[in-house]
Amino acid sequence: MTRFLCRVAPMLAVLLLTACSASNMSRLEVADDGEHLQLYSNNSLLASRLSVEEVRRKRVNDLLYMQATLENGWKFELDFQYKIKWFDQQGFELAPQSQPWRQLVMAGRSQANVQAVAPNPSAVRFEIWVRE
Amino acid sequence: MRVVMAIMLGVALLASGCASKVEYGDPQARETVTPDFGSSDLQMIATKMVDDMMVFPPVVELTRNRRPVLFVDRVKNKTSEHVDTESITDTIQSRLINSGKFRFVDMTVVDRVRQQLEYQQDSGMVDQSTAAQMGRQIGAEFMLYGNLSSIVKRDNSTKDVYYKFTLKLLNIQSGIIEWSGEKEIRKTRSRSLFGL
Numbered sequence: 001m002t003r004f005l006c007r008v009a010p011m012l013a014v015l016l017l018t019a020c021s022a023s024n025m026s027r028l029e030v031a032d033d034g035e036h037l038q039l040y041s042n043n044s045l046l047a048s049r050l051s052v053e054e055v056r057r058k059r060v061n062d063l064l065y066m067q068a069t070l071e072n073g074w075k076f077e078l079d080f081q082y083k084i085k086w087f088d089q090q091g092f093e094l095a096p097q098s099q100p101w102r103q104l105v106m107a108g109r110s111q112a113n114v115q116a117v118a119p120n121p122s123a124v125r126f127e128i129w130v131r132e
Numbered sequence: 133m134r135v136v137m138a139i140m141l142g143v144a145l146l147a148s149g150c151a152s153k154v155e156y157g158d159p160q161a162r163e164t165v166t167p168d169f170g171s172s173d174l175q176m177i178a179t180k181m182v183d184d185m186m187v188f189p190p191v192v193e194l195t196r197n198r199r200p201v202l203f204v205d206r207v208k209n210k211t212s213e214h215v216d217t218e219s220i221t222d223t224i225q226s227r228l229i230n231s232g233k234f235r236f237v238d239m240t241v242v243d244r245v246r247q248q249l250e251y252q253q254d255s256g257m258v259d260q261s262t263a264a265q266m267g268r269q270i271g272a273e274f275m276l277y278g279n280l281s282s283i284v285k286r287d288n289s290t291k292d293v294y295y296k297f298t299l300k301l302l303n304i305q306s307g308i309i310e311w312s313g314e315k316e317i318r319k320t321r322s323r324s325l326f327g328l
Contacts, residue, residue, distance in 0.1 A: 061192040063231065081162055095230065100160045100175035117183040120231050 046132050049074040053111065062121035068114050068128055072106040079105045082130045084116040086123040095119045101131070167293045167319040169215045169282075177297045177315045178223035184313040185301065186231060191311050195233040201270050202228070202301075203237045205277035211295070217280055224276070224299070237272050274310065275302045291321045 053069040064086070072078045081101040086094040098119070106112050118126070163170045185191055194200055204225055207217035228234045252263040278299035285292045294316065301311040 060187045061195055061233065063186055063233075065187055083160070097160070098227070100172070100179055101158075101162055102176060102179070103162060103172070115183070116179075117186045119227065 046080060046130060049078060050080070050130060052128070060117070064118040064123045064126070066116055066126055069111055070106070070114060071111045072109060075108045077105060077107055080130050080132050082114060082128055085127045085129060086118045087125045088122040089124050094123055167291055167321045168213055169211065169295065173295065173317055174220050174223065176317065177220055178227060180315040181224050181299050181313045182227040182231070185311055186233070188311050194310070199233060199235045200274055201235045201237060201272045202274045202276055203239050203272040205275050207278045207280055209280050211280055211282035212284065215280060221276065237270065273304060275304055276300070277302065289323045293319045
């Protein structure tokens with residue numbers, strides 16, 4: 001019995017620890033100011049695997065419409081979330097609490113286009129935020 | 133024996149460290165507690181529907197110089213779960229209004245509006261120069277309606293749920309569907325070896 005407890009207790013402790021660990025909140029920010037693409041990253045694992053190949057933008061009925069081509073440079077599947085933040089001319093974020101995190105699963109070494117439409121016509125700039 | 137006691141004490145301390153507590157979280161964060169319909173699904177559907185509708189060329193043409201008036205009929209829940217579909221259409225409606233391209237009439241408050249109009253007109257309490265007039269409301273030009281359906285498959289260790297949300301924009305006068313959008317969601321839950 002003692003031997004059994006000695007074996008089981010450490011296993012249980014490891015399981016409890018893993019069950020309570022926090023998720024990784026790495027971020028990669030892409031800001032499009034219309035002139036060039038800026039990449040901000042906290043040098044996380046996700047940011048090192050993910051890159052933005054191209055950003056396109058156009059106005060559809062006064063609303064800013066964006067498309068970003070993301071590339072998974074890793075050889076395995078990448079499962080992450082992204083969010084588009086929209087800003088007006090003065091730098092105010094538009095509808096900050098209403099833009100959801102969207103799920104994206106990319107196969108290894110693949111590209112995917114993400115698209116979004118600004119919440120209202122005052123948007124002139126956007127940022128893409130990603131996290132695991 | 134002492135070693136065992138020490139280990140068990142350690143485990144008890146770890147376990148108490150994980151005791152339940154209440155915290156505020158990000159309402160926009162991904163929610164994967166169960167594969168049932170959840171907040172993330174609602175947000176994904178609303179965003180996709182509004183984005184699709186806003187860039188569909190005939191809808192762009194419709195809203196170029198005016199703000200058409202819409203009303204939301206309802207989204208039929210054809211899944212086996214209880215889903216508050218009005219909450220989905222409320223979010224879609226809010227986003228469409230905030231885009232500045234559409235206006236809505238609300239059919240769920242017609243009785244209360246009528247009561248208020250009757251009070252203003254007939255009660256003798258309201259200055260008639262400020263009273264709202266009967267018969268001045270604007271008729272809706274389009275109707276939004278749709279379906280939410282699901283296919284659920286399961287075996288001993290896996291549950292797979294497929295949701296399909298369809299939304300349509302119908303011209304009330306001509307009966308023509310001007311736009312239709314779809315969003316599909318697949319969620320799979322797999323049990324691990326120890327059921328954790």
